[in-house]
Amino acid sequence: MGPVRGFRKRKRAEKKVDALSSVAAADHSGDWWDDFSRRITGSLSLSKEVCMFESVFKMSRKTFNYICSLVRDDLMAKTSNFSFSNGHLMTIEDQVAIALRRLSSGDSLLSIGLSFGLNHSTVSAVTWRFVEAMEERGFHHLRWPNSEQEMESIKRKFEKVRGLPNCCGAIDTTHIMMCLPSADASNKVWLDPEKNHSMVVQAIVDAEMRFMDIVTGWPGSMAESVVLRNSGFFKLCEKGMRLNGKKMELGEGLELAEYIIGDSSFPLLPWLLTPYQGKELCESMVEFNARHSATRVVVQRALARFKDMCGIVQGEMWRPDKHKLPRIIHVCCILHNIAIDLEDEARNQTSVSPQHDSGYREQICNFDDKEGVAARDRLCRYLSGR
Template identity: 25%
Template sequence: MFAVKALILAWLQIILIYLRRSIEATNSFWLRVVKRRRTRHSSWALHDIHQQPQRVHRSSRARARARWIALAGIRVPRRYWVYPRSNDWWDNFVTAIWDDELWIQNFRMARSTFNELVACIGPRLARQDTRLRRAIPVEKRVAIAIWYLANCYHYRGCMNQFGVGLSTVAGIVLEVCFAIKAELLSKLVCLGQDVAKIMAGFQQLGFPHCIGAVDGTHIAICQFKGRGHEYSNRKKFNSILIQGTVDHTGRFIDVEVGWSGRNHDAFVFANSAICEAMDAGAFVPGNPCLTLEGVAVPPLIISDAAYPMRRWLMKPYGTPSTPAERHFNKCLTRSRNVVEHAFGRLKGRWRCLRSCLLVAEENVTSIAVACVVLHNLCEQKGHGYVEDDAPLQQVQLTEDQPSVPVWPRRHLEQGKVVRDVLARHMLSQVQHQ
């Protein structure tokens, strides 16, 4: 009995396969016939007295056949499984012909630096080949992301340049930025062990016992649905803040990214990790102090007048009235220029930060952090900054400034004591020379 049932089922399967093959063959035949008729009718319609193409309406029989095909579940074969694109520019020009000068102009780094970057983050980006298609090489993946960050291209421009799909470009850019943040952020954006060299560099600029200069900049972002008011800043556009602390060469030793542009710089700084670490004396290894007139001066960070005063955070005098105060403001301004120049080189190298970042809210921080990490990599390798013909847009502040938060008075008093002692010491050093 079971053998009879199995035989019947086998014959039914054979009959179903035969019927399906017959339907597919019939469908293919009628598709060729319809295509031939459409071509003939289109050629006739083009020869009317007005020389204008006429729309050829499908007959009721053709519409019925199309509905029957749709109900039968027969798939029309694709013309392409993967749309053909050209890889000639990347394969034959960039990798084979370009020298280091062209690499620095277009990718902001030499080819040797690019290869080191690929070797570092490559394990996170490698993909396996499948039976359907070959995976995009790791070198090309990193190049697509660097090209997007450096040349202010949208995803569509990268798609045409590298010969990949639009969604593929979007995914690759984010994957590379995530890998850079995970692998290199803690290694490249840090104070390091050579604190004496940094202090000596700021000493040459005119400010003693200093380990960094802090400032912030706005990065324009698109308006997120239903949350545009949360990122609207006093400059009348949506943005996030990048707070950076740099050494005497313009290399970032700390970065804070992700705060809304409507927040005050002082508020962002007071809630940052570097502020907490400096208050605890844990940011600088050993926390070396300089004793002046019986006052212990810890390692210092310099800023502009927008930041809150602390015993380790120096900002200029509001209205200098003595020679020591005027000399202090002059030296602080000259030394603090390194952070402004660093932000200028950061946005000049990675031009995606100069325009509006058209990415999702959760991806803005990773792209900005990746740009900071790559900036430090280029500075460490000694790659010169290539000036751009298009200058940065100067944004004027509006009159309605946000209110500055009120900080504990003890921080202000301690900072003033250290600043006064340091101002007298700096003036005496100049007078003795």
């Protein structure tokens, strides 16, 4: 049940994205989709239009082709040969399409199997092979920035939102709900404060809603602040190995170190600034909270879009494998980032609402580190011009 974390040191692989995308787009014509759609029963059987492709897979053909190019070698290296009920062997495109349909729709294995003329166990096997391949070949799409230039770009984009300087990211958590048998006493650990069985996902995003660090695998019974403290990100920050870049001069000999922002469910730390709490706040504190909230909405929208794009993590999952689920979540986050990296227009058709955890109340963490209080006050005074 170990947490899945973001990856680092992937710079070289990133440079291949545009080139591979172009090659993939050139190598595949519309013939595959025409042939594939004829094998699908029901409402999808007559779909050949591009818009229908995007509604089925929640991505463009360009992005689909790029993903195929990522996993092609791994899937072709496997010895298993999957086939449809009519005996036709699955191509790489077939396998990717089936896996993406499972991840994007969230439909049951049985339902997808019926649609594609497959046994539900085959759908499961194809999907898991895809997940394994994407973990191996797509990891460079989800990582913490590894250069000062990258981080400076992120800071500039955050500052453009509502003027928060030197901000490096926004953090939030969401719950992946699971349907588990209540009679099994071991499942009680998965009960969250809203009495749902769930798994927690902690995410840190940049100003473009790109995941830079994720942690998942922890049960819903764990408070968000506890998940944070058990994360690799927290440990790196406490050791001075992350958010340790260029400080900003505020004047009068004061400096502002790099930081991320989060809501009141997180502790106030020197590198994690949360809103002021209480009803009797001065004008500058109210203004700080407004700027903080308007900037923080980027992570709420990212998580909402992540769930919209990957329907498998939306709603209540029927008795999932709790050891495999963190890896599925991780791959869904990679797919979310790929859509951003390739500027996929289909992503604009998904939700921009900040509502990603409907029915969940905000948890409150009352821990305020003294240095965190001082850092927030310095920033508050700077923003108010005092």
